[in-house]
Amino acid sequence: MINKIVPAIRMIASKEKVLTIRLDDSEQFPKLNTEDSVRSLPFVKTDSGIIVITGKTEPEDIIAEVEVKISAWYTAHSSHPDFILLDGMGLIALANNASELDSLLGLPVGEAKTVAGRVQDKIIIVTGGAQGFGGGIAELLYAQGANVVVADLNEEAGKGMANILNTNKQTNQAFFVKVNVSDPGSVEEMITNTVKHFGGLDVIISNAGILRAGGLDEMTPESFALMTDVNYKGYFFCAKYASSVMKVQSNFRKDYFMDIIQINSKSGLKGSNRNFAYAGGKFGGIGLTQSFAMELMPNRIKVNSICPGNFYEGPLWSDPQKGLFVQYLNAGKVPGAKTLNDVKAFYDAQVPAGRGCRVLDVVRAILYAIEQEYETGQAIPVTGGQNMLN
């Protein structure tokens, strides 16, 4: 219900600039049913514009009435209302950006700056956004003006990341949502929480992923199933629930492009020795991307995978206790290597660019995919020349 109505209202109420809106359905709000009851709320100002929708239960009827009332409101006021009360559901606040929303709702807001970035006020979910590639992607997209949903299984690290971003005091904001991408119910809830908090969804970066290496003798069916659940099925769940909200937005705004972006891997383009559970899931992800792209382009939802090379500076490789460099040194995997630097030099030398992949390399590919209107179903390699397309 929320995912059908709120994104529709976001688009109906937007003219040139797409608005950021918030549904508060906590405690007292669903019980309000008149304009006076809204006006009596402590944060509502005497000159606030309010639309009230009552006596409707079906999403189509609610949306139809919102369309009529918003159109009349624009004719009378040349602007959008500040609040829409949906009787029985809650109160929606409408604003140009997230910090204006806070101020409308009476939350403490200090000075906030608008950065005018390349994804200004877009609503972007980054799964696995607490650390590693996901953390870096969340940080750089926030710096480019996005409202970022840091979605992660790790609550402490994820909240920490969202808090760090918000200390920059921009008019766009970051928000943490706990999710387990291998659980469809949890992914659907992540999308609903995003819709309630920011009003819709413009981009989802399906980044959360895990790696348990091993050849056929070592790989247990349980490990194989876990990696498939997170890396492969998790991407399907994200695309399923994200696209249903994006389709609602596209129904109400015919010129609006949105993105589903999977962080894949160079192991999605070429087999990976003793690492088949990871490579198999990533190859499969490209099959999903190509198929989703065909299905969703009529709704102007582009679907692309980005295939980074090894992120040597990230925790997977560089963690001082359990990172792959330490593991490979201890296991004598690199002949003649005596130090961590020897192991690292061996791997750097396999990349024509002479170094590992960095967050900025990946974010440049993400921004390319978002800014394109004519690219979908692709697997974009970001490997410093290590993997090339045929």
Ligand SMILES: NC(=O)c1ccc[n+]([C@@H]2O[C@H](COP(=O)([O-])OP(=O)(O)OC[C@H]3O[C@@H](n4cnc5c(N)ncnc54)[C@H](O)[C@@H]3O)[C@@H](O)[C@H]2O)c1
């Ligand atoms: N590290 C690399 O060298 C490399 C190279 C190419 C591609 N990738 C891909 O990049 C993505 C991120 O990798 P990374 O190395 O940054 O990983 P990471 O381990 O540093 O971070 C992964 C994040 O995902 C979260 N996560 C794990 N399982 C989850 C689940 N079920 N639901 C929600 N969140 C979950 C973790 O809590 C963590 O915050 C993965 O898809 C990976 O396959 C990594």
